[in-house]
Structure formats: structure tokens, C-alpha cells
Amino acid sequence: xxxxxxxxxxxxxxxxxxxxxxxxxxxxxxxxxxxxxxxxxxxxxxxxxxxxxxxxxxxxxxxxxxxxxxxxxxxxxxxxxxxxxxxxxxxxxxxxxxxxxxxxxxxxxxxxxxxxxxxxxxxxxxxxxxxxxxxxxxxxxxxxxxxxxxxxxxxxxxxxxxxxxxxxxxxxxxxxxxxxxxxxxxxxxxxxxxxxxxxxxxxxxxxxxxxxxxxxxxxxxxxxxxxxxxxxxxxxxxxxxxxxxxxxxxxxxxxxxxxxxxxxxxxxxxxxxxxxxxxxxxxxxxxxxxxxxxxxxxxxxxxxxxxxxxxxxxxxxxxxxxxxxxxxxxxxxxxxxxxxxxxxxxxxxxxxxxxxxxxxxxxxxxxxxxxxxxxxxxxxxxxxxxxxxxxxxxxxxx
Numbered sequence: 001x002x003x004x005x006x007x008x009x010x011x012x013x014x015x016x017x018x019x020x021x022x023x024x025x026x027x028x029x030x031x032x033x034x035x036x037x038x039x040x041x042x043x044x045x046x047x048x049x050x051x052x053x054x055x056x057x058x059x060x061x062x063x064x065x066x067x068x069x070x071x072x073x074x075x076x077x078x079x080x081x082x083x084x085x086x087x088x089x090x091x092x093x094x095x096x097x098x099x100x101x102x103x104x105x106x107x108x109x110x111x112x113x114x115x116x117x118x119x120x121x122x123x124x125x126x127x128x129x130x131x132x133x134x135x136x137x138x139x140x141x142x143x144x145x146x147x148x149x150x151x152x153x154x155x156x157x158x159x160x161x162x163x164x165x166x167x168x169x170x171x172x173x174x175x176x177x178x179x180x181x182x183x184x185x186x187x188x189x190x191x192x193x194x195x196x197x198x199x200x201x202x203x204x205x206x207x208x209x210x211x212x213x214x215x216x217x218x219x220x221x222x223x224x225x226x227x228x229x230x231x232x233x234x235x236x237x238x239x240x241x242x243x244x245x246x247x248x249x250x251x252x253x254x255x256x257x258x259x260x261x262x263x264x265x266x267x268x269x270x271x272x273x274x275x276x277x278x279x280x281x282x283x284x285x286x287x288x289x290x291x292x293x294x295x296x297x298x299x300x301x302x303x304x305x306x307x308x309x310x311x312x313x314x315x316x317x318x319x320x321x322x323x324x325x326x327x328x329x330x331x332x333x334x335x336x337x338x339x340x341x342x343x344x345x346x347x348x349x350x351x352x353x354x355x356x357x358x359x360x361x362x363x364x365x366x367x368x369x370x371x372x373x374x375x376x377x378x379x380x381x382x383x384x385x386x387x388x389x390x391x392x393x394x395x396x397x398x
Contacts, residue, residue, distance in 0.1 A: 008134070030350045030382060035373075037373055038374055041294055043240065043281070043290060047244075051277045068260050069093070069095025070095065077248055086225065086250065087225055091253045092252065093256065095248050098235055098246070099235035101247065103166075106164070106197075106249065106259065107136070109255065113136070115163040117164045122358035123166070124201065125357045145177060145320070147180060148167065158194075165191065165198045167198070170205040170324070173327060174327050176328065188218050191229035200219055203233075209295055209323055238326070295324065301376050309384060316332070316334070317332055327369050327371055328369070329368075330370060332368060333395065341391065350390065
């Protein structure tokens with residue numbers, strides 16, 4: 001049969017990370033590619049005990065639930081958001097199947113095909129996939145280490161009249177960048193002045209290496225949580241376990257109601273079993289202490305990877321040590337194509353994500369993203385050595 005696929009699928013690029021996983025199948029590969037948390041840090045026993053308490057509550061735990069999500073978990077999340085300076089109530093929150101679905105729902109209810117969305121340079125590649133799927137025009141705002149450059153953002157807002165701005169202001173993916181408070185406040189002012197919603201994606205914000213550091217969310221900077229431009233998304237994937245597939249979005253209650261309508265058409269509701277398990281976990285498990293332990297260990301692994309890279313003494317290779325999150329962003333020598341380097345690297349037994357996938361336009365092909373959370377010790381050292389061998393061999397050919 002000759003299947004006729006929707007036109008939107010012709011423009012949709014596959015995930016670079018998933019394609020890399022195909023390259024590595026059946027081989028002993030040290031992977032710096034995926035954004036994988038460390039399995040040994042998953043609170044396995046605590047999750048098991050939480051699930052047992054859910055099952056002990058009776059058969060109703062297996063019933064359908066609310067589209068907006070399990071109310072007791074939303075109430076607990078409102079308390080956790082209040083600790084971040086975000087005063088919200090459950091009607092301003094929806095639980096989703098990971099924060100990826102939250103991005104999808106926001107785009108679905110706020111944009112039409114042909115609309116413009118502004119993003120960072122570079123930006124999260126799976127968000128770019130969502131924008132492509134819905135037929136949006138993606139415009140990249142110039143950025144530096146402090147975040148989006150406000151003058152360029154305002155120019156594009158005036159010229160393109162975007163329906164949405166998307167960014168990861170705290171420990172961005174792929175760069176690890178942290179927006180300055182001045183840039184956050186300036187962007188909020190632009191969004192209010194021009195009436196543009198801002199989608200603040202925050203999967204990594206809790207994983208800060210300096211416990212005393214303070215990175216206020218744009219949502220918390222709004223004068224009021226109702227009527228403000230910021231839509232905030234979070235997830236348990238990086239702080240508890242990705243398999244529980246539970247994220248959330250908070251926004252003006254009118255936006256949440258529209259997202260709930262769209263979610264009803266997609267999946268009725270996310271797993272209530274996972275949500276109830278997380279509710280029990282939060283009641284009986286010291287999650288904040290667990291997060292601090294994760295951040296401390298990830299900080300050690302980042303510094304370990306950084307030291308190994310510096311020890312190589314690579315010429316014209318630049319990077320900045322991130323202050324949190326899960327990724328280290330490399331700028332390789334000018335003229336080097338990291339996609340071609342990846343093929344050589346896989347042959348050596350190590351994988352990474354080429355940087356071109358993270359750009360909406362005019363990609364810097366001499367860039368690469370390395371994950372430091374999933375490997376440590378001898379395996380991490382061996383991976384950097386293999387990467388060094390591939391880089392040396394590849395540059396010798398050029």
C-alpha cells in the first residue's frame with residue numbers, strides 16, 4: 001500500500017540523539033550523547049515503597065483520573081513552587097507526560113501554522129522538533145553567556161510579531177548557560193510590553209552545583225501569576241527518575257484550561273499511577289536532600305570531565321564549566337564538522353551529540369554537546385581518551 005503521510009511530517013527531522021543510539025546498537029560504546037541521569041542515584045527503594053503504599057490504598061488507585069492531574073500531587077507541587085517564589089494554586093497547574101508534552105501542549109494551544117517562535121542560539125533540539133511539527137517559523141535570537149541579547153530580541157519581536165518565545169534560562173540545554181538576573185528581568189519587561197508569552201523550560205534548575213546560588217525564575221519575577229506572560233514547565237525526570245514520565249506546567253488558569261482541552265484529545269490524562277507514586281514519595285522521602293546529593297555528585301563529575309579535557313591540551317578547543325545541569329558544550333577548531341567527527345568517534349567507541357542539531361538556523365558545525373552525568377571514573381577517562389584519539393585522527397585527515 002502506498003501510504004500518504006501528512007505534509008507536516010516531511011519537514012520534521014528525526015532526533016539526533018535517537019539517531020546516535022542507532023549507530024551505537026550492538027557495540028560497546030561509551031556514550032556522552034544522551035541526557036541520561038545516573039541510574040545509581042535513582043531512589044529505587046523509596047519509589048518501590050511509595051508504589052506499595054499506592055497499591056495498598058485499594059483498586060481505585062488504578063482508575064481513570066483528572067486530565068489536569070492528581071490533585072494531591074498538584075497541591076504538593078504548589079508548595080514546592082512557593083519555595084521558589086512562585087505563588088500558584090492547583091487550577092494554574094497541569095501534570096503532563098514529561099515536560100516534553102508540556103511544550104507540545106503550549107505550542108498547540110498558542111500558535112497556528114506559519115506563526116513565529118523565538119528561541120535561543122543554540123537551543124533544545126526536541127523543542128525545535130515540536131516547532132517544526134506545528135509548522136512554525138523559528139527565529140534565533142543572538143545570545144551570549146548572560147542569555148538572550150535583549151536588543152536583538154526586541155528587534156525580532158517588532159519585525160516578526162512572534163506568538164511565543166521559548167528558552168531554558170537556567171543551565172540551558174545544550175550550553176549549560178545561566179541567564180543573568182538583568183536579562184531575565186529585561187526579557188520579562190519585553191514580553192509584557194509587546195504581549196508575547198514566554199515559555200520558561202526548567203528541567204535542570206534544581207541541579208545547581210553551588211547550593212547557595214540563587215537563580216530566580218522569570219515566572220517568580222512576574223507581579224502576578226495570573227495574567228502574566230510566563231508559562232513555566234518542570235519535570236521529575238532529572239531529580240527522581242525519567243521512567244515516571246511526570247512533568248508539569250504552571251501558567252494563567254485560562255492557558256491551563258486550554259492545555260487541558262488539548263490533552264483530553266491527546267491522551268485523556270497522564271499516568272495516575274505514576275502521579276500517585278510521586279505524591280507518596282514526596283510525603284515520605286526527603287527529595288530536597290536527595291537533589292542536593294545529585295547536584296554535588298554531578299558537580300564532581302563535571303569537574304572530572306573538565307579536568308580530563310584540559311589535560312589533553314587541545315588547541316583551539318573552548319568550553320566553559322557550567323554551574324549546574326547535565327551538559328558541557330565544546331567549541332572545536334574552526335572548519336571542523338562535528339557530524340563527520342562523530343562517525344570517527346563511534347569507530348573509536350565513544351559517542352556525543354554534534355552541535356548543529358541545536359541550531360534553528362546557521363548552525364555552528366564545529367560544536368558538540370557532552371553529557372557528564374552518566375559516566376564516571378575509568379569509564380569517563382576512557383571515553384575522553386577515545387574522543388581525543390578520534391579528534392586527532394580526524395584533524396590529521398583534514
